[in-house]
Amino acid sequence: MCMRKSDWKDRMNALLKKKGWDIKDWRRATGLNQWQLESLMEMDLSEMDEEDLERIYEQAKEAKLDKSLMRFDCPVMIAVWAHKGGMGKSTIVTNLSYELAKRGYNVLAIDTDSQSDMTSVLFPDYLEQPDISFYNGFLGQEDFREEGYIMHTEYTGIDVVAGSAESEALEGSLCTMTEKIRSKMWKKCLRSVREENYYDFIIVDMDKTAGKMNKTILDEADYVLAPIESSMFGIKAVPPTLAQIEETVARNPKLKLLGFLFNKVDLRKKTAMADNTSLVEQIAPEYTFKTFIKNDANVDNSQKEHMPIGYYNARSSASRQMAEFADEALERIRKDQKERRG
16 A cells, blocks of 8 residues: 555655665666656655555655765866867766766766867757757856756756856956956856766866966865877877976865876777877876777667767767776775865
């Protein structure tokens, strides 16, 4: 026999209290997203089927949390930045978001790149809502969460703030603002996201420039992830990336380099790959990921189908490498977070 709707919220609240769960725990355990859960706890349940409500209750009752998942006091922000174009930055953001969500983490991916490649994969309907973008939200000093700039993707655990071609004009507007004003605007956009602490990770797809918006993002970030190509052009991007991080640390002491990730590697050039890896390790010891992402036609095909590679073809070499990279990145974050706590 199904429970009465009038009893459902009371019983659910009692269950969550008994388990010591917050809304993030419930999401992880049941697969529902934050807004679905909030709606269930706040809305009039008159139109909800009692059997559905009971199923959700039983699902929560039986669910157990994966204790291996890291817990954070506030969302961890990873800024993904490549000093030049063509490094596959947006591909890494897309697929790292997917891999983290697959492991049970809640991810907010923010697209500040005017090309909006990440958005086109994770939220292909974004062109139908051109006004709801990072560009408009930032310049309007809107709270992304409260003002509806966060879009829910079809992938459980991943939400996005969409990119826009208009972002290309952003630098012109920012030149008239002081560093303090830009910082205040960015913090206002993220206020509710940080206060609610629903997301485990905020992953920012940055523009390839070293402009003022990127500096504003880095001033609030916890980590920088830098994809590079296995070529001399890729290697040339390493010193300016390190210089930008060093400059930012003076303003944001918590910022750390998560690492350089070799992307789009041509395995036919193994000797060049070994030489380039050695060069990066000499310039930035201990910051080169052991995992690399090889050239794989499946990556391009997955983007054409608007899917992360792990969803499009989980058996592909690129998918396996993305998964290995995500595990390696999580291990680095776990180690660093432990050191920060002392």
